[in-house]
Amino acid sequence: xxxxxxxxxYVGNINVAARRARELLLxxxxxxxxxxxxxxxxxxxxxxxxxxxxxxxAATWSPxxxxxxxxxxxxxxxxxTNFIIIExxxxxxxxxxxxxxxxxxxxxxxxxxxxxxxxxxxxxxxSYNIVRPWEVVPVDVYIPGCPPPPExxxxxxxxxxxxxxxxxxxxxxxxxxWRHDRDPVKPADDVCKWWRP
Amino acid sequence: MKPEELLELLKHALGGLxxxxxxxxxxxxxxxxxxxxxxxxxKLKELGFDHVKSVTATDYPKESKIRVTYHVSSYLxxxxxKPILGLSVDLPRDNPVMESLTGVWRxxxxxxxxxxxxxxxTFRGHPDLRPLLLIPELAERRVLRKxxxxxxxxxxxGVPHRYQ
Amino acid sequence: MKxxxxxxxxxxxxxxxxxxxxxxxxxxKELYEVFIGPQHPGSGHMRIIVRLDGDVIVEADPDIxxxxxxxxxxxxxxxxxxxxxxxERMTIIDACNITVPYVNALEKLMDKSPPPRASYxxxxxxxxxxxxxxxxxxxxxxxxxxxxxxxxxxxxxxxxFVELAEVLTGxxxxxxxxxxxxxxxxxxxxxxxxxxxxxxxMRGRLEEYRRIFVDNPxxxxxxxxVGVISRNKAAELGIVGPNVRASGIRYDVxxxxxxxxxxxxxxxxxxxxxxxALARTWVRVEEIKQSLSIIEQAVDWLERxxxxxxxxxxxxxxLPKLHKEVYEKTGRVKLLPVHATMKIPxxxxxxRGEMGRGEIIYYVxxxxxxxxxxxxxxxxxxxxxxxxxxxxxxHRLMDLPAIYGSIDYFPPEADR
Numbered sequence: 001x002x003x004x005x006x007x008x009x010y011v012g013n014i015n016v017a018a019r020r021a022r023e024l025l026l027x028x029x030x031x032x033x034x035x036x037x038x039x040x041x042x043x044x045x046x047x048x049x050x051x052x053x054x055x056x057x058a059a060t061w062s063p064x065x066x067x068x069x070x071x072x073x074x075x076x077x078x079x080x081t082n083f084i085i086i087e088x089x090x091x092x093x094x095x096x097x098x099x100x101x102x103x104x105x106x107x108x109x110x111x112x113x114x115x116x117x118x119x120x121x122x123x124x125x126x127s128y129n130i131v132r133p134w135e136v137v138p139v140d141v142y143i144p145g146c147p148p149p150p151e152x153x154x155x156x157x158x159x160x161x162x163x164x165x166x167x168x169x170x171x172x173x174x175x176x177x178w179r180h181d182r183d184p185v186k187p188a189d190d191v192c193k194w195w196r197p
Numbered sequence: 198m199k200p201e202e203l204l205e206l207l208k209h210a211l212g213g214l215x216x217x218x219x220x221x222x223x224x225x226x227x228x229x230x231x232x233x234x235x236x237x238x239x240k241l242k243e244l245g246f247d248h249v250k251s252v253t254a255t256d257y258p259k260e261s262k263i264r265v266t267y268h269v270s271s272y273l274x275x276x277x278x279k280p281i282l283g284l285s286v287d288l289p290r291d292n293p294v295m296e297s298l299t300g301v302w303r304x305x306x307x308x309x310x311x312x313x314x315x316x317x318x319t320f321r322g323h324p325d326l327r328p329l330l331l332i333p334e335l336a337e338r339r340v341l342r343k344x345x346x347x348x349x350x351x352x353x354x355g356v357p358h359r360y361q
Numbered sequence: 362m363k364x365x366x367x368x369x370x371x372x373x374x375x376x377x378x379x380x381x382x383x384x385x386x387x388x389x390k391e392l393y394e395v396f397i398g399p400q401h402p403g404s405g406h407m408r409i410i411v412r413l414d415g416d417v418i419v420e421a422d423p424d425i426x427x428x429x430x431x432x433x434x435x436x437x438x439x440x441x442x443x444x445x446x447x448x449e450r451m452t453i454i455d456a457c458n459i460t461v462p463y464v465n466a467l468e469k470l471m472d473k474s475p476p477p478r479a480s481y482x483x484x485x486x487x488x489x490x491x492x493x494x495x496x497x498x499x500x501x502x503x504x505x506x507x508x509x510x511x512x513x514x515x516x517x518x519x520x521x522f523v524e525l526a527e528v529l530t531g532x533x534x535x536x537x538x539x540x541x542x543x544x545x546x547x548x549x550x551x552x553x554x555x556x557x558x559x560x561x562x563m564r565g566r567l568e569e570y571r572r573i574f575v576d577n578p579x580x581x582x583x584x585x586x587v588g589v590i591s592r593n594k595a596a597e598l599g600i601v602g603p604n605v606r607a608s609g610i611r612y613d614v615x616x617x618x619x620x621x622x623x624x625x626x627x628x629x630x631x632x633x634x635x636x637x638a639l640a641r642t643w644v645r646v647e648e649i650k651q652s653l654s655i656i657e658q659a660v661d662w663l664e665r666x667x668x669x670x671x672x673x674x675x676x677x678x679x680l681p682k683l684h685k686e687v688y689e690k691t692g693r694v695k696l697l698p699v700h701a702t703m704k705i706p707x708x709x710x711x712x713r714g715e716m717g718r719g720e721i722i723y724y725v726x727x728x729x730x731x732x733x734x735x736x737x738x739x740x741x742x743x744x745x746x747x748x749x750x751x752x753x754x755x756h757r758l759m760d761l762p763a764i765y766g767s768i769d770y771f772p773p774e775a776d777r
Contacts, residue, residue: 047400049406050406051428055453058501062517064517064520076401089428089430091426091429093429094399097399101400123446124435147453147533
């Protein structure tokens with residue numbers, strides 16, 4: 001870093017300084033691990049019920065299974081949440097709402113696809129009105145079942161946590177900047193063609 | 198009220214307005230022409246049938262007609278609460294247009310919109326005729342007609358379906 | 362810039378007058394359009410497009426279809442037995458109530474009737490599902506009103522009944538229990554004792570619910586006088602379920618056209634007169650009590666008549682030897698491949714049932730083939746959707762969650 005003294009004032013390049021500080025903190029001092037750890041223990045899902053698996057989503061946060069012990073609190077405003085659970089079938093109309101909600105969430109964000117309908121259509125595989133959710137948003141964890149019992153949903157949250165910590169998904173956003181492997185498959189105009197703004 | 202008693206009551210009240218009144222296996226059906234739907238509906242409302250339970254349509258491509266059926270029943274009259282009456286209209290398949298019955302029974306409003314988007318039947322006089330459940334691109338394709346084919350993996354793969 | 366059509370606040374009487382020191386002038390106002398979209402607190406999967414004048418709702422337009430999974434079209438390409446799991450997914454929390462009328466329609470076309478033990482088992486599961494469905498409705502209603510204790514308590518107590526259903530059928534929510542002719546499994550030995558314990562527990566809990574939710578002064582203030590549906594309006598709009606019983610009309614399918622064994626059981630239909638949101642909540646609480654009494658009566662009958670068949674004699678004779686052994690030892694019915702391709706004689710049939718949310722109607726038409734020609738299902742929430750268009754205007758914006766929760770509208774059911 002070239003710092004020169006100009007009339008008793010040190011002058012340097014702020015961008016270069018910021019980049020070197022970032023590499024030091026996140027690379028050498030392992031602040032990234034702390035960020036990943038903190039993110040995994042406070043994953044807040046958005047309150048978007050897509051389909052009938054929503055009944056098991058509601059049951060997972062009920063007193064018997066209590067997913068709040070994992071730090072997950074369903075929150076209403078998408079701007080303050082971490083991840084989104086796609087429960088069940090995604091219809092063509094709902095795909096637009098899902099995409100808009102996903103884009104409103106700040107990075108780093110994750111997606112869990114719940115149920116057989118989110119895997120590959122499930123019971124409605126040949127229906128004309130449904131889409132596959134991995135075309136609309138990039139999915140991290142899949143949960144099979146119809147509907148998956150609440151224990152499976154809790155297990156999926158734990159799997160997501162392991163994935164974030166092992167692959168350092170949360171801190172890579174800070175180090176690398178925009179990540180194109182997390183872009184959705186279909187552009188937003190395709191998904192929302194029918195909706196008048 | 199048993200189906201046979203209802204049959205007598207209807208034949209007496211409707212007279213020549215209805216084309217055909219039948220009972221088969223407990224299902225009472227009144228078949229009318231497309232022009233006399235509104236007078237028959239008004240007569241039924243005077244008899245005491247005050248709400249519509251279901252508006253449905255069935256596609257018969259072989260006879261090239263679409264049959265729209267209104268299932269009506271009564272809340273406020275106890276003796277008419279038990280039977281469900283089927284009021285059917287036959288419409289030509291290429292141009293299915295009929296008068297809307299929302300002026301007679303307000304409860305048929307949302308379900309007529311469904312029949313409009315799934316079968317393409319236009320209801321004249323409906324206050325707000327637009328697709329209810331589908332996106333506009335799918336509503337143009339009239340998805341519940343028999344010529345819109347949905348493929349199914351079954352043991353009958355490769356065997357042409359009986360109405361193709 | 363549009364003028365406000367109701368013309369209350371700014372236009373009208375005072376215009377042009379001179380009050381002391383003031384001149385009153387007409388101010389143009391426009392209506393503010395709010396999309397209460399599929400992602401909202403409480404989160405039902407539907408959108409309500411609301412036009413507001415200040416805080417008063419002028420027009421509300423339900424934009425449904427976000428969960429339309431094309432059940433009617435798919436039932437036309439699948440064989441007769443396959444729509445049973447398909448149609449269950451409409452109201453997954455009330456799964457037995459929604460498939461029993463479809464099976465009744467098939468039995469009408471086939472001229473078959475289930476043996477009495479099968480009918481009692483169906484009624485038992487139907488009432489367990491009704492209690493679970495009403496508790497789900499209370500839980501979601503609590504989330505809408507911001508009463509999260511109600512959500513936690515209702516869902517916790519609902520687990521008791523979901524566990525009962527799991528012991529009886531093997532699945533928490535998607536039972537697929539009735540088949541044309543009977544039911545799939547018989548009751549285990551220790552089930553009557555579990556059921557009686559659950560009923561005793563729930564009776565005590567209803568008292569607590571009354572204290573924290575239904576008699577809570579904050580909740581009463583929010584629900585009393587809100588969303589009033591008069592008797593004539595209810596008949597004109599054609600709404601169903603506890604909503605119509607709270608408006609003074611004494612209509613229940615179990616009374617009007619008793620199906621299964623409801624004519625042998627002893628229960629009452631609660632009817633209230635006021636027609637507001639509080640009356641609708643009271644109807645549901647009273648219905649839970651009646652369902653608990655029906656569960657007790659059904660379990661008593663089933664204990665007294667042990668060892669009776671659960672499928673008709675002609676179906677039992679067609680089973681091969683191994684299937685008969687499994688049926689005798691464990692009470693489970695294994696269906697044959699011939700059930701998947703059975704043909705039903707041509708004809709039309711209507712069957713209806715009473716779900717937790719209201720009356721469901723099936724119209725089944727057959728032309729003698731292996732797949733249905735037309736299956737038309739009208740669910741209670743599809744008929745209740747008209748409440749948004751005609752009852753909501755005139756209320757304030759924050760009354761919308763109260764009305765929405767009190768009519769217990771369930772979008773996957775309405776969209777089919």
